[in-house]
Amino acid sequence: MNDPIRQELITSVGLDLPETNWKIRLLEEIRYLLEHDFHKLISILYRMDVSEGKLRGLLQNQPEADAAELIAGLMLERVAQRQQTKTTFKQPKAEDDNEEKW
Secondary structure: OHHHEEEEEEEOOOOOOOOOHHHHHHHHHHHHHHHOOOHHHHHHHHHOOOOOHHHHHHHOOOOOOOOHHHHHHHHHHHHHHEEEEEHHHHOOOOOOOOOOOO
16 A cells, blocks of 8 residues: 555655554654754754644644644645645646657
């Protein structure tokens, strides 16, 4: 089973996410980064273009919630948005790729 969201996360984040239980592995990695390498987590979120304002709002409005789960949710939401954009704006393959199209 090739999950496009999992594949996008592997590419974007560079994490080793096994085929099974990859969401649990993602949460574990986020928790680790929160505690041990916060700058790397911020860098990953920046590269993924996760909304800083949305993240701040979620963390402020839900202080009792697990921060790793909130961050993972935003990451998954962003990856799903990117997949949707790719699908929406996908260019059909040209039959003759050698010829320039104007």
